[in-house]
Amino acid sequence: MSTLASSLLPWRRAAPGETAPQPVATGVLPIEPTHYHRLGLPEDCTATELQIAWMRIEPTLPPPLTPVQRRDLPDDRTELRRAEDRRLARAVLGDPARRAIYDAWLARERAAPTSWVKRLLRRG
Secondary structure (H helix, E strand, C coil): CCHHHHCCCCCCCCCCCCCCCCCCCCCCCCCCCCCHHHCCCCCCHHHHHHHHHHHHHHHHHCCCCCHHHHHHCCCEEECHHHHHHHHHHHHHHHHHHHHHHHHHHHHHHHHCCCCHHHHHHHHC
C-alpha cells in the first residue's frame, strides 16, 4: 500500500517490525473555513457538543435542496450555499469514521509547506 493511501487510513496498524507510515503532505486544497468553523465549534469538540450545536443551527437553515437545485447554485456565498456547506459539515463531523479521516486530512494539509493553489496563484 502506498504511503499516501496508508496515511488516509488512520485505523491501519503497522505490522510487527514495520514502522507506521507517516502522513504525506499533499497541499491540495485551501482549508479555510473548516467544517468546524462552519458550525462554530472548536476542533477538539465532543460528539455531544456537535449535536448541541447542530440542534441550535438546524432550525435556522432553509429547507434542503434537491440535487438539481444544488448543482445550479451560484458560486458566490449565498445563504443557500452556506446552508448546504453546514449540512455537509454536519454529515462529515457527525460520523466518527469520516471525522477521523477529515481530521487526518486537516493535519496533513496544515503540515504542507505550500499548497498547489498558492503556487499556481503566485505564477499569475
